[in-house]
Amino acid sequence: MHLFYEPDFLTNGNILSPDESKHCVRVLRHKQGDTINVMNGKGAICTAEITEADPKKCILRILETNTTEPRPFWIHMAVAPTKNIDRFEWFLEKATEIGIDEITPILCEHSERKIIKTERLEKVMVAAAKQSLKAFMPKLNKATSFKDFIASANKPVSCFIAHCEDTPKKLLKKAYLPNSDTLILIGPEGDFSRSEIQMAQENGCFAISLGKERLRTETAALMACATINLINQQD
DSSP: OOEEEOTTTTTTTSBOOHHHHHIIIIISOOOTTOEEEEEOSBSEEEEEEEEEOOSSSOEEEEEEEEEOOOOSSOEEEEEOOOSSHHHHHHHHHHHHHHOOSEEEEEEOTTOSOOOOOHHHHHHHHHHHHHHTTOSBOOEEOOOEEHHHHHHHOOOOSEEEEEOOSSSOOEEHHHHSOTTOOEEEEEOOTTOOOHHHHHHHHHTTOEEEEOOSSOOOHHHHHHHHHHHHHHHTOOO
């Protein structure tokens, strides 16, 4: 099943955006009378018939709408973007497929990348969500400094910072409370600075470990995301 994405689909007169219209009509060569599937990223996936196959403004008629309830937990990952942006895009793609709700790129003392092009990253996530038939689109926040994020972020009870300092830490799988909202901070290639670790802990974040192995930023972030999803996986 090919899935199109239009966040305002149910409120804009059932019209696809210019980009999705072009992809539908010119690339995939759909025509009037064809049936396609559209997600709004907010829990609804619609089966719809094309009534006007315009490559700039494809108009549809809804035939059926299936809605999915939100999960009982929320995963918010605050991750320092990697120097090689391809690796950060890889994390976003795989985390979207596995299941993530919110991502905030954080700029840390040891960060080597300071400029983030949100539009490109959003396209990566949209493609992953469509490919994996997700009913919900993750929220991608604007990049922010570590200090500003810690000061302003809404921190749930399950709030963790993963770092490589040789200090007491619990394994994530033992520290996390199942079916609870969680915020996990993952640092840059050079790790969080000691002052950032202290700041996070003073603001309600608990230190956690992801295992004995030393992981790259994107690997650590994906492992944390997968761990939370596995803990909450229901039969």
